[in-house]
Amino acid sequence: MAIKSLLNLNRKKTKGVIVNSKNESSFPADLMTKCPSCRKIFLTKEIETNLKVCPNCDHHFKMTAWERIDSFLDVESFTPFDEHLRTTNPLNFPSYIEKVEADMKKTGLSEAVLTGSGTLKGEEVVVAVMDSHFRMGSMGSVVGEKITRAIEKATEMQVPFIIFTASGGARMQEGVISLMQMAKTSVALKRHSDEGLLFLSIMTDPTTGGVSASFASLGDLNIAEPKALIGFAGRRVIEQTVREKLPDDFQTAEFLLAHGQLDAIFHRKEMRDKVATIVKLHRKGGVTHV
Amino acid sequence: MSKPMSFEEPIIKLKEKIDELRELAKNADVDMSDEIKTLEERLRQLEIKIYSNMEPWNRVQVARNPERPTTLDYIKEIFTDFIELHGDRYYADDEAIVGGIAFFDGQPITVIGHQRGKATKENIRRNFGMPHPEGYRKALRLMKQAEKFRRPIICFIDTKGAYPGKAAEERGQSEAIAKNLFEMAGLKVPVISVVIGEGGSGGALALGVTNRIYMLENSTYSVISPEGAASILWKDASLAKQAAEAMKITAQDLKEMGIIDDIIPEVPGGAHRDPVSQAKILKEYLKKGLDQLTALSEEQIIQDRYDKFRKMGDFIEEIVQ
Numbered sequence: 151m152a153i154k155s156l157l158n159l160n161r162k163k164t165k166g167v168i169v170n171s172k173n174e175s176s177f178p179a180d181l182m183t184k185c186p187s188c189r190k191i192f193l194t195k196e197i198e199t200n201l202k203v204c205p206n207c208d209h210h211f212k213m214t215a216w217e218r219i220d221s222f223l224d225v226e227s228f229t230p231f232d233e234h235l236r237t238t239n240p241l242n243f244p245s246y247i248e249k250v251e252a253d254m255k256k257t258g259l260s261e262a263v264l265t266g267s268g269t270l271k272g273e274e275v276v277v278a279v280m281d282s283h284f285r286m287g288s289m290g291s292v293v294g295e296k297i298t299r300a301i302e303k304a305t306e307m308q309v310p311f312i313i314f315t316a317s318g319g320a321r322m323q324e325g326v327i328s329l330m331q332m333a334k335t336s337v338a339l340k341r342h343s344d345e346g347l348l349f350l351s352i353m354t355d356p357t358t359g360g361v362s363a364s365f366a367s368l369g370d371l372n373i374a375e376p377k378a379l380i381g382f383a384g385r386r387v388i389e390q391t392v393r394e395k396l397p398d399d400f401q402t403a404e405f406l407l408a409h410g411q412l413d414a415i416f417h418r419k420e421m422r423d424k425v426a427t428i429v430k431l432h433r434k435g436g437v438t439h440v
Numbered sequence: 441m442s443k444p445m446s447f448e449e450p451i452i453k454l455k456e457k458i459d460e461l462r463e464l465a466k467n468a469d470v471d472m473s474d475e476i477k478t479l480e481e482r483l484r485q486l487e488i489k490i491y492s493n494m495e496p497w498n499r500v501q502v503a504r505n506p507e508r509p510t511t512l513d514y515i516k517e518i519f520t521d522f523i524e525l526h527g528d529r530y531y532a533d534d535e536a537i538v539g540g541i542a543f544f545d546g547q548p549i550t551v552i553g554h555q556r557g558k559a560t561k562e563n564i565r566r567n568f569g570m571p572h573p574e575g576y577r578k579a580l581r582l583m584k585q586a587e588k589f590r591r592p593i594i595c596f597i598d599t600k601g602a603y604p605g606k607a608a609e610e611r612g613q614s615e616a617i618a619k620n621l622f623e624m625a626g627l628k629v630p631v632i633s634v635v636i637g638e639g640g641s642g643g644a645l646a647l648g649v650t651n652r653i654y655m656l657e658n659s660t661y662s663v664i665s666p667e668g669a670a671s672i673l674w675k676d677a678s679l680a681k682q683a684a685e686a687m688k689i690t691a692q693d694l695k696e697m698g699i700i701d702d703i704i705p706e707v708p709g710g711a712h713r714d715p716v717s718q719a720k721i722l723k724e725y726l727k728k729g730l731d732q733l734t735a736l737s738e739e740q741i742i743q744d745r746y747d748k749f750r751k752m753g754d755f756i757e758e759i760v761q
């Protein structure tokens with residue numbers, strides 16, 4: 151199926167399409183888009199229909215959660231989970247809820263992750279897609295809970311769990327409760343794994359901090375998109391600590407691959423095909439010994 | 441005598457005054473015992489007032505006191521026949537984490553903890569208690585070893601965080617922490633963690649997926665340091681005091697949020713005032729925790745840990761029409 155025709159078909163609600171973060175372009179985002187990598191200017195539509203990949207230099211623009219679902223799963227196969235969970239303000243941070251509500255409006259999402267079940271070339275899977283347009287994709291209680299419930303559902307359904315990560319890490323406004331979401335998601339993944347089920351972690355730009363140091367790194371296969379920023383500590387913090395200039399490719403997907411931290415990097419255009427093949431390779435029915 | 445912390449100033453001043461008075465009485469040969477008695481009573485009240493009602497930022501200062509007992513100090517007092525075991529078997533021995541085997545009241549156990557140094561030289565060797573991936577991998581190796589021999593595991597948490605360095609990233613700091621969270625979830629033996637100083641973020645949690653979590657009264661556990669939070673929130677790290685309050689990082693806060701099981705009381709003025717007595721108090725809590733957990737089957741131990749972390753979170757389930 152042509153990828154272009156996939157777009158929008160899975161969408162059950164109308165979503166604003168977000169092409170640029172503020173620093174990526176100063177052009178009217180709805181019409182023209184400047185590639186932050188090669189600086190060429192394109193019709194926004196041209197980039198959108200190209201899976202948000204720069205036609206000139208292959209720069210992977212950040213996708214929204216719904217764009218990811220549309221480009222990855224089979225048409226109209228997606229059923230969302232737990233859209234009714236709402237964020238609270240456990241530490242009473244000033245204007246925290248207002249910020250969350252503003253991002254709900256901006257993205258059409260209930261929180262920084264969209265979870266649900268669907269099919270990938272006919273194979274049943276549970277997916278979670280983080281969206282960095284929502285509070286930088288940071289993980290608070292709702293994100294942790296939605297991911298944990300999705301993992302538990304995958305365990306119950308005995309199907310693979312696939313996550314697309316995009317997150318700056320733990321959500322500071324929820325304090326130590328957000329830290330504990332790292333543990334909560336990890337204990338759920340352990341159960342899923344103990345059942346012999348497949349977990350694929352697909353890291354997109356950016357995947358850092360507490361998300362990088364929990365489920366994002368726990369895939370049976372850890373995969374990334376090209377050039378994605380992936381790391382535990384922030385570049386500036388490291389530079390201040392070690393007092394040396396870090397290489398340009400530091401903490402990129404390519405850097406991680408070279409240092410043995412990733413199984414593979416997949417171009418967005420081959421993501422659906424390759425992941426579907428991996429899922430098929432993990433169908434139950436491996437060698438059984440009598 | 442350990443160095444005073446800023447919030448202790450009124451106590452120090454009063455103590456100096458009493459000493460002066462004593463000296464004066466001795467030299468001038470006059471009876472000032474009534475005055476001294478009054479001041480001593482005032483000192484007692486002042487100590488109670490200051491130490492029993494400490495602000496979060498004061499607790500941070502106590503938690504960071506260079507003379508605060510470390511993992512090895514507690515190991516020496518609480519366990520017998522401790523043998524330290526080194527190395528992750530892949531790359532190196534990270535001295536920011538120590539671990540080994542010992543007896544706890546005659547019962548073999550594995551004990552692991554972050555280890556900072558007290559003097560500069562030791563601190564450099566131990567990287568100020570901030571581990572690299574090999575530290576977490578050593579910890580995991582020792583935990584799996586404990587599981588094989590059915591030993592309970594005690595973890596002491598005391599770190600500002602995992603080390604933010606180039607080599608740490610190259611060797612997979614994220615993966616090392618994540619793997620510990622994942623593997624600790626499945627341990628078939630009882631595991632208890634105690635935050636004894638600072639519990640800084642993922643670098644602390646990597647020893648913290650345990651059946652019981654205790655915190656010493658003046659320890660902290662947080663997603664980000666008060667300085668880090670202040671510089672993000674108000675672009676000013678000097679507002680750390682305010683951030684320490686806003687972020688709710690004290691043992692009392694975590695108990696209220698239902699994240700930890702118990703607060704272990706400290707000796708007056710903080711654990712550094714009397715490490716031996718402090719270790720005795722800590723030991724009682726470990727004994728109580730282990731007694732509860734050794735009564736459980738392997739399945740129950742894993743379920744107990746799952747249930748503990750599964751319920752962590754604060755959210756609303758909106759009623760769907």
Ligand SMILES: [Zn+2]
Binds near residue numbers: 187208
């Ligand atoms: Zn480009």
